[in-house]
Amino acid sequence: MHVAAKENQAKIAQLLLDSLENPDFMRxxxxxDQEDMLQKRIHYIVDLYLNTPDKAGFETPLHFACKFGCPDVVNVLCSHPGIDKNCKNKDGLKPCDLICSRKNKTQEVKQRIEEYLEDRCYVPLLRATDNTSQPIIGDPWSPESSEGLARNQQHTRSPMDPLMTVTAFAGPLSPFKAADFRRSWKTPPRDRAEFYNILKSDLDRGAEKVGRDLAHEMGHPWAEYWGFLDCFVDLSSPEGLHMLEEYLNRKDFSVPDSSRSRGE
Structure with a gap:
C-alpha cells in the first residue's frame, strides 16, 4: 500500500482494499474460519494495510500519499472508515502536516488533498419502505460522527410512522460541499425550475433524478439502489455500465417454446 500511495496508483490501492474485504478471496x-472469525480477520488485515507505518519514518500510506502529492490515493484511503488520519510519524507530524512536502504541486492539488482529509459526508435520500410518505433528503452524515445519522432518524418519531430506508446518496464529500449539495437538492436554484417541477410531479423517482443530475453537474459521486442489481451504484459510471452489461449478459431473454406456440 505504501508503494501504491507513493506512485499515485489509486486503482491499485482500491483493488487491494476490495480484495482484502472480499470474503470469498479471504476464504x-x-x-x-467460521464467519465471525473471518470477519474479524478481514478487519484486522485491512487495518494493517491502511494504518501500519513504515520502519524508516514511521509513516502510514496516508502520510506517503499526502507528502508526495497524490490526491487520488488520499481520496481512496480517506473514503475507508478504518483509516486513521491522526497517526503521527517519528517527527510527530500528521498526514495533514506533510501535504506536498516532497513534491512541488499546484495549489489546486493541495486543496484537493486538504478536502479529502476532512470528514467524509454523505447526503442520503430516504424513502418509506411502503411508499406511504414523501421522500426525505436527509442531513449530511459522516461515518466519523453519529450526529447526522441521529438527526435523520428523528424523522421516525412514532411506531405508526413508516420505516425509512436509504435509496440513494451523494458522496463522499467535504462537509461544506455536502451542505451545499443538500441545499441545492432540497431547494433547486431558480434557473433550474424543471428540477422543482420534477420533485413535485414525480413522487416515485423524481428526487433520485434531480439528485443524480445535480451530482453529475457538480462533479460529485452519486449512487442509488437498483433492485435488479441488489446494490448501490451510478448506472452512468463505467462501473455501473459494466455491472448493467454483465446483468444483461446473464439474463435469459429467450421466449419459452410454450409461449411461442401460444403466440402462433
Missing part, C-alpha cells in the same frame, strides 16, 4: 487463505 481461499483461511477455509476453516
Amino acid at each position: 481461499l487463505m483461511y477455509p476453516d
